[in-house]
Amino acid sequence: MRDETAIAIRGVRVIDPYRHIDSEQEEVWVVNGRIAPEPIKNLEAKVIDARGLWLVPRLLDMHVHFREPGQTWKETIATGSRAAAHGGITAVAVMPNTVPVTDTPELVEWVQMRGRAMGLVDVLPLGAVSVGSQGQELADLGRMHESGARGFSDDGKPVASARLMRAALSYAKSLGSVIIDHAEDPSLSEGALLHEGRMAHRMGLSAVPEVSEASMVWRDVLLAGLTGGALHIAHISAQDSLEALAYAKAKGYAVTAEVAPHHLLLTESVLEQWGYDPVTKVNPPLRPEKTRQALIAAVAKGLIGVMASDHAPHHADEKAQPYTDAPFGISGLETVVSSLITALIAPGHLTPLKGFELMTTGPDQVLGLRYPGLCAGAPADLALIDPERRWRVDPQDFYSLGHNTPLSGMTLIGQPLFTMVNGRFSMREGEVVDAGISQVS
Ligand SMILES: [Zn+2]
Structure with a gap:
């Protein structure tokens, strides 16, 4: 068990169109890049308090x-x-x-x-x-x-x-x-x-x-x-x-x-x-x-x-x-x-x-893709979204090289806070986390 990396996402509302599931107060575990079948006892996990957030696949x-x-x-x-x-x-x-x-x-x-x-x-x-x-x-x-x-x-x-x-x-x-x-x-x-x-x-x-x-x-x-x-x-x-x-x-x-x-x-x-x-x-x-x-x-x-x-x-x-x-x-x-x-x-x-x-x-x-949804064993590809957060679009905050958007200055509702690909965070609290496996230009 020592090599395993585990993340527990607690108190989250899971919205999973693949399985037609929308349920509150869930606990979702990610172990070694995949969705785990159930909360795992005796395994040390990084805990994310996700109360009030939406989890989408x-x-x-x-x-x-x-x-x-x-x-x-x-x-x-x-x-x-x-x-x-x-x-x-x-x-x-x-x-x-x-x-x-x-x-x-x-x-x-x-x-x-x-x-x-x-x-x-x-x-x-x-x-x-x-x-x-x-x-x-x-x-x-x-x-x-x-x-x-x-x-x-x-x-x-x-x-x-x-x-x-x-x-x-x-x-x-x-x-x-x-x-x-x-x-x-x-x-x-x-x-x-x-x-x-x-x-x-x-x-x-x-x-x-x-x-x-x-x-x-x-x-x-x-x-x-x-x-x-x-x-x-x-x-x-x-x-x-x-x-x-x-x-x-x-x-x-x-x-x-x-x-x-x-x-x-x-x-x-x-x-x-x-x-x-x-x-x-x-x-x-x-x-x-x-x-x-x-x-x-x-x-x-x-x-x-x-x-x-x-x-x-x-x-x-x-x-x-x-x-x-x-x-x-x-x-x-x-x-x-x-x-x-x-x-x-x-x-x-x-x-x-x-x-x-x-x-x-x-x-x-x-x-023609077949992602199974956030079921046990599926690759942990997901996002955590704050559905209530209102934010003003400022293209200077974009990671894209293109800052061209007429939404600039508009207030939008809901904001992704975490993105995860294969169990690894690619974005955490608004900051992109590079994989560090290649030279980035
Ligand atoms: Zn076109």
Whole structure:
């Protein structure tokens, strides 16, 4: 027993969507990296007094951009991993729009290996749908799948060709994998900087209507029906896209969707509050209040089963450019869990158990993962959250290299205090604890 490391988490409320459990005043033991079957007598343990806290299993953010290889001034796998740990996240799926694009098995393996070397978060690579995400030629999904790619996406760009999307869905089906859809009709969105509405008219800037997204969602829902392939709609943000989702559900198609926190917390009117600062520039753009309400209702109904940050960090100098030139994107890993609580759980749209499905069983199902929940023998991947704590977002406190977020200055409800991966704290009381097994850049 001497070599064993044991941690006892006392008085905690366990919210475990994997086992449909929400119970108060629990005592959870972690021994040698795993959840122990019961409190262990005669074993010295580090005790965490977790009264008033929530214990949730393995939070997965299935849509993040870590920018490595190629744009390491924006983010690296190391800094992104730290941001994840700080945000209470234990697993991330990383988008392949790196430089070069992750479109080969070698790059898929490399990303995975870099993630493991950091040891702070389970880095799940996604591969590109098309070679170089150029939308011309299907990438080698089969070999990337064998190398550990958890799904495929040309995210950042749509798959403009219906023929290519059809082929991708069929190919993914044969692999038991999924196509993640950045749904946007480029002929409608080209040059657009924001949502086609009140703010765009006032600013006189080129804008995109919701139809750009919704028409592509409809097309791809129909292709999912045609092929039987699994389709996941990324960052859904249009009212008519929700109609397409409902249609897919009624037809029994393998279609799922995710919503980004900023589309639930903010509307286009923040552009005015921010004095047209490009910190609000994101794709898909912030929408009007009516759309925000429709998205919340769709989550509450179970039509949308995933929340993902679409963490898109950029350097401050890039975001300091004029609205026309600044890149799209919000740095979201360190606010996503609090956003989930603030937007959905605290106002009562979802119970905590239902709410955390959006970052556990929901994305697991999309990516074909099988974490068992916090049962005896399971790897101790978990987060401890103070659900009452109100905190003001200050991007200077982020571990991410990207400090670009229009949530800056907002008060959010609920804050992750501890993150644990394989029984080891990756974040403790707000401080990231590096694994110390690799050189960190
Ligand atoms: Zn996207």
